[in-house]
Amino acid sequence: MSPALLDFVEFSLAGLCVGALYALTGIGFVVVYKATRIINFAIGEFMMIGAYFFFGLAAQASLPNWAAIILALIAAGTVGGFLERFIFRRLIGESAISVFMVTIGLASIMVGLVEIAWTADPRSLPTFLPDRPFFVPLGSAEAFLASKNGWSFIIVAAIMAAFITVFRFWRGGIALRATAADQQAAYSVGINVPGVFSFAWILGAITAAAAGILVGSISGISSAMGAIGLSLIVVVIVGGLDSLAGALVGGLMIGWLESMASLYIGGEYKQVATFVILLLVLVVKPYGLFGTHDIERL
Amino acid sequence: MSVASGETILEINNIEVVYNHTIQVLRGLSLSVEAGQIVALLGSNGAGKTTTLKAVSNMLGLERGAITAGSIRFEGNDIRTTAPHALVRGGLFHVMEGRRIFPDLSVDENLIAATYALAGRDKADADFEAVFDYFPRLRERRTGIAGYLSGGEQQMLALGRALIARPKLILMDEPSLGLSPVLVEEIFRIIRRINEERGVSILLVEQNAAMALSVANYGYIMEQGKIVIDGTVEKLAGDRDVREFYLGAGVGAGGLKSFRDVKHYKRRKRWLS
Ligand SMILES: Nc1ncnc2c1ncn2[C@@H]1O[C@H](COP(=O)(O)OP(=O)(O)OP(=O)(O)O)[C@@H](O)[C@H]1O
Ligand SMILES: [Mg+2]
Numbered sequence: 001m002s003p004a005l006l007d008f009v010e011f012s013l014a015g016l017c018v019g020a021l022y023a024l025t026g027i028g029f030v031v032v033y034k035a036t037r038i039i040n041f042a043i044g045e046f047m048m049i050g051a052y053f054f055f056g057l058a059a060q061a062s063l064p065n066w067a068a069i070i071l072a073l074i075a076a077g078t079v080g081g082f083l084e085r086f087i088f089r090r091l092i093g094e095s096a097i098s099v100f101m102v103t104i105g106l107a108s109i110m111v112g113l114v115e116i117a118w119t120a121d122p123r124s125l126p127t128f129l130p131d132r133p134f135f136v137p138l139g140s141a142e143a144f145l146a147s148k149n150g151w152s153f154i155i156v157a158a159i160m161a162a163f164i165t166v167f168r169f170w171r172g173g174i175a176l177r178a179t180a181a182d183q184q185a186a187y188s189v190g191i192n193v194p195g196v197f198s199f200a201w202i203l204g205a206i207t208a209a210a211a212g213i214l215v216g217s218i219s220g221i222s223s224a225m226g227a228i229g230l231s232l233i234v235v236v237i238v239g240g241l242d243s244l245a246g247a248l249v250g251g252l253m254i255g256w257l258e259s260m261a262s263l264y265i266g267g268e269y270k271q272v273a274t275f276v277i278l279l280l281v282l283v284v285k286p287y288g289l290f291g292t293h294d295i296e297r298l
Numbered sequence: 299m300s301v302a303s304g305e306t307i308l309e310i311n312n313i314e315v316v317y318n319h320t321i322q323v324l325r326g327l328s329l330s331v332e333a334g335q336i337v338a339l340l341g342s343n344g345a346g347k348t349t350t351l352k353a354v355s356n357m358l359g360l361e362r363g364a365i366t367a368g369s370i371r372f373e374g375n376d377i378r379t380t381a382p383h384a385l386v387r388g389g390l391f392h393v394m395e396g397r398r399i400f401p402d403l404s405v406d407e408n409l410i411a412a413t414y415a416l417a418g419r420d421k422a423d424a425d426f427e428a429v430f431d432y433f434p435r436l437r438e439r440r441t442g443i444a445g446y447l448s449g450g451e452q453q454m455l456a457l458g459r460a461l462i463a464r465p466k467l468i469l470m471d472e473p474s475l476g477l478s479p480v481l482v483e484e485i486f487r488i489i490r491r492i493n494e495e496r497g498v499s500i501l502l503v504e505q506n507a508a509m510a511l512s513v514a515n516y517g518y519i520m521e522q523g524k525i526v527i528d529g530t531v532e533k534l535a536g537d538r539d540v541r542e543f544y545l546g547a548g549v550g551a552g553g554l555k556s557f558r559d560v561k562h563y564k565r566r567k568r569w570l571s
Contacts, residue, residue, distance in 0.1 A: 093360075093362065171413070171414075174403065174411050175411065175414065177400070177402070177403060177407075178400045178403065178411045181400045181401060181402060181403070182398055182400060183360065184357055184360055184394065184398070185394060185398035185399070185400065186400075186411070187357065187360070187382040187383050187386070188355065188357070188382070188386065188392045188393075188394055188398065189386065189411050189414060189415055189463065190386035190387050190412065190414040190415030190416070190417065190463060191383055191411065191414045192381075192414070192417075193383065194381075
C-alpha cells in the first residue's frame with residue numbers, strides 16, 4: 001500500500017464524515033424550504049445554538065450528557081417553532097427576497113445573543129462519543145479514522161434511516177410533500193398548512209441542532225461556527241433546494257471534495273473548490289442535481 | 299347520508315371582493331344553495347366565478363384578496379373567518395379550477411392526502427373503494443404518479459379526493475376544462491351520481507352552460523361580479539337572453555355549445571355589421 005493511496009483513503013473517509021454532517025444540516029434546510037419556500041440563511045446559526053444549548057446544559061448545568069442532548073434538541077425545536085409562529089408566518093405572501101433578508105438578520109441576532117450569553121471565546125464540548133479510533137483494513141495496511149468522525153457518521157446514518165422510514169410510512173410525509181407541491185391545493189384537501197409550516201421549522205431546527213452538537217464535539221464551538229452555513233448553502237443548491245436525497249448526496253459530495261482539496265491543493269483553498277463545484281453544477285443543471293423546482297432568482 | 303332538503307346549506311349575501319386592496323371583482327353578489335341540489339353558476343371569462351368559490355372556501359387571503367362586505371353562511375354559521383382546512387373538515391370541499399392534483403405524488407398518495415379532511419370526525423375511515431367504484435380507471439393507476447395521468451384521469455382524481463373527504467357541499471370549478479366531449483359527458487354523469495347517491499349538494503361553476511344546466515336544478519348567471527339572471531333550469535332554458543348568449547340556440551345549424559363560442563359569434567357579428 002503506497003502512502004499516497006493511504007492518504008487518499010484516509011482523507012476520503014474523513015471528508016465523507018464531515019459530508020454526513022453537511023447532509024444532516026442540509027436536511028434541516030431542505031425540510032423548511034420544501035414546506036415554506038423560505039431560504040433559511042441562518043441554518044449555520046441553528047447548528048450553533050444547538051451546540052451552545054448542549055454546552056450550557058452539560059458543561060455548565062452539569063446535566064448528564066444524554067439528558068443535555070435531549071433537552072438541547074427540545075430547546076432548539078422550540079426556538080424553531082417560535083420563530084415560525086411569530087415571525088415567518090407573518091411574512092407569508094412577502095417576496096422571497098425579503099424573507100431571505102429576514103433570515104440573514106436572524107443569523108446576526110442569534111450570534112449576538114450567543115455572545116451575550118457565552119461570550120465570543122471558543123469552547124470545547126464535553127466528550128460523549130467513545131474515543132477509540134477506527135482502523136479500516138485496506139489490503140496490507142489500515143486506514144485510520146478518528147473516533148468522533150466515525151461515530152458522527154454512524155449517528156447521522158441512523159438519523160437518516162429514521163427520517164426515510166418515517167417519511168415513507170407516515171401520513172405527515174405526504175402532507176409535507178403536498179404542501180410543497182401546491183399550498184392552496186393542500187388547504188383544499190383539509191391539510192392544516194400552517195401546522196405543516198410549524199412542524200417543518202421545528203424539525204429543521206432540531207436536525208440542525210443535532211448536527212451542531214456533533215460538529216461541536218469534533219472541532220469545538222464558537223460564536224463564529226455558523227459560518228459553516230456558507231458551505232451548506234452550496235450543499236443544498238448543488239443537491240437541489242427541495243430534495244432530501246439531494247441534500248444527502250450534495251453533503252457527502254461537498255464534504256469529500258473539500259477534504260480532497262485540502263489534501264492536494266491545501267486547506268486554505270477548500271472553499272474555492274466548493275464554489276467551483278457550485279458554478280459547474282449550476283451551469284449544467286440549473287435546478288441542482290435532484291431539484292424539481294426553479295431556484296428563485298435572488 | 300341523507301340531507302333534509304329544503305334547507306339552505308350555503309347562503310352568500312351581498313359579498314364584495316377586492317384583490318390587492320385595489321381591484322374590485324365581486325360587487326354585491328348573492329346566491330344560495332339548497333341542501334341536496336346542484337346549482338350552476340355560469341358566466342363569461344373573468345366574470346368572477348372562481349373568485350366567488352374562493353371567497354366561500356376562504357382561499358382569497360392566499361392571493362391578496364379579501365372580502366370587504368357581505369356575509370357567507372354554511373349550514374347557518376358565518377364562515378368568513380374559518381380557516382380553509384377547517385372548512386374542509388367541516389364538510390365544505392372545493393375542487394379547484396385546473397384540477398390541482400399533487401403531480402409528484404402517486405394516485406394513492408393524493409387520496410391519502412385528502413384523508414386529512416376527515417380529521418376530527420366521528421367515523422374517520424377513508425373509503426378508497428368507493429372512489430375506485432366511481433372511477434375504475436384510477437384503480438388501475440393507483441401506484442402511478444399523478445402528474446402522468448391524462449387530463450380526464452386527473453379530473454377524476456380531483457373528484458376522487460372530494461369523495462374521500464365525504465363533504466356535504468362541493469364547490470366545483472369547471473370540471474369540463476380541457477376535456478374531450480366524451481369525457482365531459484362521463485364526468486357529468488358521475489357528478490350527477492355523486493349528488494343522487496350521496497346526497498351531496500354541489501355548486502357548479504361552468505363555461506359549458508348546456509352541460510351544466512343538464513345536471514343542475516337551479517342556475518345563476520353572473521356578469522362583472524354580480525348575478526344578472528337566476529332561476530330554475532326550466533326557466534333559464536326558456537329565457538331568450540340565456541338561450542342566445544349561453545346556450546346558443548338559434549345560432550347556426552347545430553347551435554353553440556359554450557359561451558366561448560358565443561363570444562366568438564358575437565365578435566363575428568360585430569365584424570359583419
Ligand atoms: N389573485 C388575483 N389578483 C388580482 N386579480 C385577480 C386575481 N384573481 C382573479 N383576478 C381578477 O378577477 C377577475 C375575475 O377572475 P375569476 O378568476 O374569478 O374569473 P372567472 O369567472 O373564474 O373566469 P374564468 O371563466 O376565466 O375562469 C378577473 O378580472 C381576474 O383578472
Ligand atoms: Mg375561473
